[in-house]
Amino acid sequence: MKQETKYFLVLLLFFGLPAILAQALIVPLLRIHIWQPDVVLCIVLLLSKRFGGIRGSTAGFVLGLLQDALTGMPIGMSAFPKSLVGYLTGKFHGQHIKGLFMDLWFVLFILIHGIIFYSLLGIKAELNLSDMIITRALPNAIYTMVSLLIMNLFLKKYLSEE
Amino acid sequence: MSFFNSFLVRFREGLTVFVYLVLSFLLMTASDKAMVRGLRHFSLQTVGRIESTLSVFRDYFNLYEKNFELRRQNTLLSFKNFQLQEALLENLRLKKLLNIRYQFKYNLIPAKVIGYSPQELVTGFRIIANDIKAKHKGAAVITSEGLVGRVVEVSPPFAICQILLDPSARVSVRIQRNREVGVISWDGELGLKLNYIPNTIEVLEGDILFTSGLSQIYPPGIKIGVVSSIEKDHNEMFQKIRVQPSVDFNALEEVFIIEMEPLLDETRN
Numbered sequence A: 001m002k003q004e005t006k007y008f009l010v011l012l013l014f015f016g017l018p019a020i021l022a023q024a025l026i027v028p029l030l031r032i033h034i035w036q037p038d039v040v041l042c043i044v045l046l047l048s049k050r051f052g053g054i055r056g057s058t059a060g061f062v063l064g065l066l067q068d069a070l071t072g073m074p075i076g077m078s079a080f081p082k083s084l085v086g087y088l089t090g091k092f093h094g095q096h097i098k099g100l101f102m103d104l105w106f107v108l109f110i111l112i113h114g115i116i117f118y119s120l121l122g123i124k125a126e127l128n129l130s131d132m133i134i135t136r137a138l139p140n141a142i143y144t145m146v147s148l149l150i151m152n153l154f155l156k157k158y159l160s161e162e
Numbered sequence B: 001m002s003f004f005n006s007f008l009v010r011f012r013e014g015l016t017v018f019v020y021l022v023l024s025f026l027l028m029t030a031s032d033k034a035m036v037r038g039l040r041h042f043s044l045q046t047v048g049r050i051e052s053t054l055s056v057f058r059d060y061f062n063l064y065e066k067n068f069e070l071r072r073q074n075t076l077l078s079f080k081n082f083q084l085q086e087a088l089l090e091n092l093r094l095k096k097l098l099n100i101r102y103q104f105k106y107n108l109i110p111a112k113v114i115g116y117s118p119q120e121l122v123t124g125f126r127i128i129a130n131d132i133k134a135k136h137k138g139a140a141v142i143t144s145e146g147l148v149g150r151v152v153e154v155s156p157p158f159a160i161c162q163i164l165l166d167p168s169a170r171v172s173v174r175i176q177r178n179r180e181v182g183v184i185s186w187d188g189e190l191g192l193k194l195n196y197i198p199n200t201i202e203v204l205e206g207d208i209l210f211t212s213g214l215s216q217i218y219p220p221g222i223k224i225g226v227v228s229s230i231e232k233d234h235n236e237m238f239q240k241i242r243v244q245p246s247v248d249f250n251a252l253e254e255v256f257i258i259e260m261e262p263l264l265d266e267t268r269n
Helices: A003-025 A039-051 A053-069 A079-094 A099-125 A129-159 B002-010 B012-029 B034-060 B063-098
Strands: B102-116 B124-128 B140-142 B147-155 B158-163 B171-175 B181-186 B192-195 B208-211 B223-231 B240-245 B254-264
Touching: A003 A039, A003 A053, A003 A129, A003 B034, A003 B102, A039 A053, A039 A079, A039 A099, A039 A129, A053 A079, A053 B012, A053 B034, A079 A099, A079 B012, A099 A129, B002 B012, B034 B063, B034 B102, B034 B124, B034 B147, B034 B158, B124 B147, B171 B223, B192 B223
Parallel strands: none
Antiparallel strands: B102 B124, B102 B254, B124 B158, B140 B147, B140 B254, B147 B158, B171 B181, B171 B208, B181 B192, B192 B240, B208 B223, B223 B240
């Protein structure tokens, strides 16, 4: 197994599983009104940025499945948007987009994740999609982006490409 | 063969994500298949064990406050019990007069909350109960304050409980004052809404809602919440009624799973 793949699996285990636990135990304490960040998505995006599209989508798929398995909803509902967003992030980062432009792309990817997730949930639970996007997906995307920037500060040394 | 290989190499990234997307979609449509159940079982056992270990530490630091609160509740409940005994005797006399044949006996299985949902919006929590079995899937979950939700997945001794604030949760309820029946669902924020109550029906702020007993899951008479606001639009058929849940979902520690058994009414015998 390649050294890079081993490193990816170690990071997936040591950051991914705690992120899921943190999403369940710590994130509810950070809730502002009805909005809260998705730290699992942050980890997927950071891993994708570091390891590229294939590993990014793998991280999204695995963590999404685990997240779904711990709730009562159909398995795959989080894995679907997370795999896609993981792939897109890796792909765009490979185009050498860096700095502020990459951060703006991140906001877009988080929003895409939210729209796909709420669309799938809307089908299951008969929710109004436009309401969900305005009241949930948009504020959550901003909150998740802020969390992503903060997490990036702490995890930078593990996820640096040098 | 070389064409196939070069195709795989060239579109490796695209194919990988395509496989993941197709797999996710297939898993979504196969929620009761053995593989999906196995995955849920594995995840629940792994994360459940980590969380139950962590909850031991959390509990240790809360023991004094919890003990004090339990003593206070015990005193309060003893007092209420005296009053309820009177009501019970009256109830038995009336049942005898009406010749009601059946009643339900409830067995309460204690469970402890060990973790909350790792998914924003899809709300619920993981519980641990020594006596929980696969047959308890779908059973109602309550506390002394009222209805919490129902068990949606079981992997003994762990289970996933879907609470009333989950977007897909629906409960048939009855308004205590006028006996009207409606359906409770999540209101999109932090409360509940009462659906399908026509504009012609009088509903007041402060009306108490109980489970109607019309579904197979929730037994009748469990408190759900109190009507907090009512909006009537004459262009619409139904009222917009908001309900404050009686249970504080953020402060749950112990819950009870209801096991129902029908039996002959003792009063008739």
